[in-house]
Amino acid sequence: MVQNHCLRYPMTPVGGQQISYVTVLTNLDYLPWIMSRVLIIGNAKQKYLPKWHELIQSADTIIACDGAISDCYEHNVAVDFLIGDLDSITNQDLARAEQDGVQIVKVDEQQSNDLSKALRFCQNLSVNKIDIIGVDGGKPDHQMANYFALLEHELPVTLHLNDAIVIAVSKSSPLHHKSNPGISFSLFSIGQAVKVTIKGAKWELNNHDIYPSTMGLHNITTEEELSIHCENGSLLAFIDR
Secondary structure, three states: OOOOOOEOOOOOOOOOOOOOHHHHHHHOOOHHHHOOEEEEEOOOOOOOHHHHHHHHHHOOEEEEEOOHHHHHHHOOEOOOEEEEOOOOOOHHHHHHHHHHOOEEEEOOOOOOOHHHHHHHHHHOOOOOEEEEEOOOOOOHHHHHHHHHHHHHOOOOEEEEOOOEEEEEEOOOOOEEEEOOOOOEEEEEEEEEEEEEEEEOEOOOEEEEEEOOOOOOOOEEEOOOEEEEEOOEEEEEEEEEO
């Protein structure tokens, strides 16, 4: 096994060779245990990884989306999986990833972005919690695509922005967020959302249908837990830090 000098425990038992997406999913029976808490690092140009030191240290598995591995190397962050179409990674970083035993999962299809590819990879595994960093800034259409990636996969995901977190809400994924009173949040419907209920907020709802609008902008928590659920449809909650 190749020695890796990055932070965290640098290698997992699955490290060591370049393999295909299908091989990862079918041949590593112990992988679901390893993937219990996942950190996905996006390839946004403006990110400062030391800010997310606590998330990095607490992750069981770290996934770098394509060229994000360059920032991981710069800040000495150990990566377990490199996922994407590999169109934004340098040959030098790719060679280093192979040498370090990073599992390289190349997905050539262009119907989804690299964050969605990483989430799809996690969907086939046993994952208790997924955190996403490194997606702040960049082109607005890319930013919007990252939000929609949360809606494409029924997973326990928290997307971390510099000033807020973003969580997708649906019937199968209600929101129960521990918070302090006085925290601002916004809730937006993606299409029609049926029988939306908000509890623990200044402006609450009870089985109220909502549509795409600005109505959900700037609510405030009043309890130690914010609860949001709906009977049908999808919502995005933006909660201030």
